[in-house]
Amino acid sequence: MRPADGLLRLVRGAARRPRPVLLLVAALCAAGTVAALGLHPSAATSTLAGRSSVTYEATERFRERFGDHAIVVLARGPLQQLVLTENLGRLLRLEGCLSGNRPAGQPATGGERGPCAQLARSRPVQVVYGPGTFINSAVGEIQDQLKRRLDAKAGEAEQAAGAARALARRQGKPRADQERLARSAEQLVYAQLVRDLLALNLKYGLGVDETPRLDDPDFVATLVFDPSRGATTPKARFAYLFPSSQSAAIQVRLKPGLGDRERERATALVRAAVQLPEFELRNAQGYTVTGVPVLAEDLADALAGSAARLGLIALVVMAAVLALVFRRRLRLVPLAVALGAVALTFGLMALVGAPLTMASIAVLPVLLGLGVDYAIQYQARIGDPPTAAGAERAAITAVPTIATAALATAAGFSVLLLSPVPMVRGFGLLLVAGVGIALALALTGGTAALVT
Template sequence: MRRAVNFAAVVRACVRRPLLAIGVVALLALGGAALALQLKPSAGTDTLVSGSSETAQADARFKREFGDDSVVVLVRGDLQRTVLSSDLGRLIRLEGCLSGNVPTEGLRDLPPACRELSQLKPARVVFGPGTFVNTAVNQIQGELGSRQQASAQRADAAARSARQLSKRRGDPPAEQDRLARSARELVQSEFTRTLLEAALRYGITSAPAIDNTDFVDTLVFQRPKEGVAVGEPKPRFAYLFPSRRSALIQLRLRPELSDAERTRTIELVREVVAAREFKLEQGGKYLTTGVPVIVDGLAREVRSGIVWLLAAALLVMAATLALVFRTRLRLLPLALALAAAAMTFGVLSLTGWGLTMATIAVMPVLIGLAVDYAIQSHARFDEVLERERAGPEAAAPVAAAAGGPTIATAGIA
């Protein structure tokens, strides 16, 4: 009863000063609309689950350790022609540009987007065909150099031991030299035999280098045999070479990137792969994809689709009111609904909420409910006006006391 009396008092004050009430509502609606325009759409997966849920926390820990979702550049084209040609060098330069780790002097020969990527450094790690082959070459060469150095040291030690033993026996200097040389050659021949066995086991018959097509072919592709076609990549490298006609470059983004930085990173990646410096001469093409790219595209669609969604909701409500609502100012409930929606989304902006798919999906429902509540309130007013034979000033508080609290409670819910 007390709430009904209070609600009636509010309505009585609004009826007594209608211009003031309309002005306050209009001001709140305009302020809410201005704040709502600052909302930025977000279609990230983190908007679909609660941040306090176990799934969201596990995902956050994973991203802190390993980085965010990857932007993927798909290299489409014959894989043999891509990695067994000068295009492999272009892929190495492309991956270096995307990583943002190109030295300052090297940036002069690269597109402007590479310089911006070197400043932004959006990637936790970049890995692709060029990095894979280049890393394999460097590691094999480094391991080979280490073993050669160790073998040389063993050969020197064996030569010294043989010379000292020969000297203690009283052999002439010529004999000491011969025995030392024989000991050195024995160690070196053992190293050569071990090296040849490893080369035959892994099929490496020449010095590893990125421009050594025999080495790259052995590293990447399976040996042709029954059931295996020529140019079929090794299954254990499927994360880089999914098929004979594709390769993948992955940029695992830093998890602390803002939405604006993530969007700019995607734009820069697209600029880089479109640059003539990285155009593949053997017919390969680039396609930028991955979860961040899809999410960014979805956010763009949300931004453009919200206008059409709002327009459709308004047209449906306006048509409904025009056909069903038999009273003067038929579209007044729609204006009230728009004001309510503007104020609601303005509050979302003030409280730091984003414009997610869920909040956008609620907009037609919010407009529909607001129109429904306005119609109920107006119908109650018309009923009291007709039953009591009173003027609007007297009928409005009575209608508000009778149905206002129920409508207000439903609206808050």
């Protein structure tokens, strides 16, 4: 059987049983609309690079090792106000909240329903790098280093005292002299320790008898700032934490296995956390949340909004054009056919689990235009008023030509399937499917609507 014979049978069946066909098409379009409303916008990297590509595989290896793309929380304000005041403690507590660390036996900041408690329960964050954590870790590391030196010198002093005492004993000196020489050996070792500690304290701006503390401005200033470049200029090697003298950056790396919805939820919790009054900065401009996950979420929201606006604008424009130009009865039937094709195409897209991308949204006006075009060409050949006999004549004389045009259009769009970019391939596949659905709907639902 030739393809034209199959199309002719479609038209005859719709013309002879218009009401059942129209009800079936309406039900399918309604189901497609409901399914399409469940489409989830996505700006994931998998829509831009094929999963088998070297770039995608390298990106995945990076994510598995270091975490997903970082959400960046930028604390804005003079750096001296951020790290040399009580703001540093607020940054440290914020970083603990974002990492999902909850102090044992203490209520979560913001309450059990707040973002900190939710981050602690869901654990979407792999690691957090920030100024508070860095300086606090430096304090702990230096204190540990001092303790190790003290322990080592205590052992050396004991060994030196024992060696001096043994030497004095072999020389036949009295016990008092033995103890005096042992104490002298101990004091010599501890004098070396004092010299080392003075050098270390001088390096970090500490007093003679001080140890590093998070709330010690002199220590923090010596650690963070580079006097050779200016009193307020941070050291270049800490640029990932202190990008400038007016900001500090907290990097929140999410776990690599999160889905789109989990990533969006984590981003929303980070945004909510920085708004808590407990983390409000004093004498600073506040926080800015940015980074790839944030941009992806905003882009996804923009995609969802733009799809609705684009569809509404296209609908109004098409309706106006048909009302002014297409001088036929039932002049809006082609628009209804095109809308049905869009609903079925995007509903099918939702059923197979395809994401809503920037490219797939661009299908909307293209498919509306093609659907209206096929329906107008077909309706114009049926005659006015439309009848079942006119539909069958159009099926014999005009449908093969319309189908050939649709086939050529689909063949042209199918070239996009050769693209290495998944988003472009999805765009082409959606257009090819949409062309077929639009043609089939024009011949079935369009026929049934016209002859009913």
